[in-house]
Amino acid sequence: MALEHAILVSLTERAGSGYELTRRFDKSIGFFWRATHQQIYRVLKRMDEAGWVHVEHVPQDGKPDKKVYTVTPDGAAEIERWVGEPSAPLELRDELAVKLRAAAHGDLAAMIAEVERHGAHHAERLALYEAMERRDFPDPDRLTGSALHQFLVLRGGVSAERGFVAWCDEVSAALRRERGNPDD
Amino acid sequence: MALEHAILVSLTERAGSGYELTRRFDKSIGFFWRATHQQIYRVLKRMDEAGWVHVEHVPQDGKPDKKVYTVTPDGAAEIERWVGEPSAPLELRDELAVKLRAAAHGDLAAMIAEVERHGAHHAERLALYEAMERRDFPDPDRLTGSALHQFLVLRGGVSAERGFVAWCDEVSAALRRERGNPDD
DNA sequence: CGTTGCAATGCAACTAGGTGCATATCTAGA
DNA sequence: TCTAGATATGCACCTAGTTGCATTGCAACG
Numbered sequence: 239m240a241l242e243h244a245i246l247v248s249l250t251e252r253a254g255s256g257y258e259l260t261r262r263f264d265k266s267i268g269f270f271w272r273a274t275h276q277q278i279y280r281v282l283k284r285m286d287e288a289g290w291v292h293v294e295h296v297p298q299d300g301k302p303d304k305k306v307y308t309v310t311p312d313g314a315a316e317i318e319r320w321v322g323e324p325s326a327p328l329e330l331r332d333e334l335a336v337k338l339r340a341a342a343h344g345d346l347a348a349m350i351a352e353v354e355r356h357g358a359h360h361a362e363r364l365a366l367y368e369a370m371e372r373r374d375f376p377d378p379d380r381l382t383g384s385a386l387h388q389f390l391v392l393r394g395g396v397s398a399e400r401g402f403v404a405w406c407d408e409v410s411a412a413l414r415r416e417r418g419n420p421d422d
Numbered sequence: 423m424a425l426e427h428a429i430l431v432s433l434t435e436r437a438g439s440g441y442e443l444t445r446r447f448d449k450s451i452g453f454f455w456r457a458t459h460q461q462i463y464r465v466l467k468r469m470d471e472a473g474w475v476h477v478e479h480v481p482q483d484g485k486p487d488k489k490v491y492t493v494t495p496d497g498a499a500e501i502e503r504w505v506g507e508p509s510a511p512l513e514l515r516d517e518l519a520v521k522l523r524a525a526a527h528g529d530l531a532a533m534i535a536e537v538e539r540h541g542a543h544h545a546e547r548l549a550l551y552e553a554m555e556r557r558d559f560p561d562p563d564r565l566t567g568s569a570l571h572q573f574l575v576l577r578g579g580v581s582a583e584r585g586f587v588a589w590c591d592e593v594s595a596a597l598r599r600e601r602g603n604p605d606d
Numbered sequence: 607c608g609t610t611g612c613a614a615t616g617c618a619a620c621t622a623g624g625t626g627c628a629t630a631t632c633t634a635g636a
Numbered sequence: 637t638c639t640a641g642a643t644a645t646g647c648a649c650c651t652a653g654t655t656g657c658a659t660t661g662c663a664a665c666g
Binding site for chain 1: 424427428431434435453456498502504505510511513514515518519520521522526528529533536540543567570572578579584585592596597600
């Protein structure tokens with residue numbers, strides 16, 4: 239029920255084709271709501287049938303034609319309705335945490351390596367978010383409206399990734415201590 | 423592909439019925455991997471067919487019979503195989519963050535209330551985790567093996583919820599400032 | 607004695623999401 | 637010229653997860 243809305247939000251910020259939306263879901267909005275191009279094309283079709291978006295065939299030269307989608311008044315009304323509706327709180331779903339509970343039945347050294355791999359991944363993601371923060375929002379105190387809201391979303395990403403990095407560090411340190419004194 | 427494994431991990435910690443697993447997925451392991459009783463019963467059936475678990479019909483008095491599941495050697499081998507396999511990094515999927523990007527097109531006061539509702543939810547969840555931490559792991563420096571691993575998982579929950587609470591506070595403060603000076 | 611509620615298991619139907627494959631146009635480089 | 641790669645859209649199939657409903661046994665409450 240929410241990919242529709244994520245797409246509407248993105249199309250409200252700027253009209254675009256399925257392909258362009260797919261690119262956007264590889265960054266920015268996609269950091270908080272993933273989607274493949276398959277899902278996007280399918281949902282766009284459904285949204286067109288529902289009258290939430292309007293399609294325009296745009297011939298291009300040097301490239302295949304594209305279908306540019308724009309939000310209709312019905313689509314805008316739907317966003318407003320949806321924003322006013324309560325949403326489910328964020329829930330964690332972390333395979334690594336489940337694995338950690340099973341770590342005693344596996345190879346501890348391999349587990350440590352895996353935790354550190356995840357730590358490196360989150361550190362990389364964090365660096366990316368921080369770079370975006372510096373580049374796109376150099377003066378955060380002056381922000382209002384959409385720009386402020388986008389900044390706040392990015393701040394959420396920064397804070398979450400920072401937490402994940404810290405957790406991976408804590409876990410890997412604890413497991414290394416454990417491996418050092420396995421007879422405690 | 424991972425509910426199977428979450429169930430195997432839980433059954434390794436202690437054998438149990440589908441109903442009991444459902445209870446466990448309402449707490450502890452379920453804080454990091456949600457599942458409904460439907461999914462659990464279906465997956466247990468599949469796992470039985472695959473030979474990963476063994477079922478025993480246990481008549482009870484005062485209550486309906488139950489089917490108690492135990493992990494077989496094949497199931498244990500499967501956990502080991504799965505633990506040794508790399509897993510996908512945790513990804514955020516947050517409807518509230520998507521909504522925030524659309525906040526300019528909705529009722530700002532309602533948005534603030536919603537953010538604060540989420541903040542309260544995460545604060546409650548955090549308090550629960552912290553209580554579990556104090557109650558179940560009063561002396562964390564002495565932990566080893568499974569107890570240590572369970573503690574570390576809980577620490578992940580604490581750290582994540584703390585981050586969410588802080589983010590909700592930041593967002594609500596920023597939106598309140600914005601509402602206060604809408605003509606900035 | 608009827609109702610509510612917990613314990614316990616399950617089917618059927620649906621929605622959401624992912625994987626693999628197919629196809630067409632044009633550009634740039636080997 | 638052939639090939640690789642970006643742009644652009646889509647079908648078919650499969651897995652995962654959700655919702656709604658159904659059943660049985662017993663206990664406790666009024």
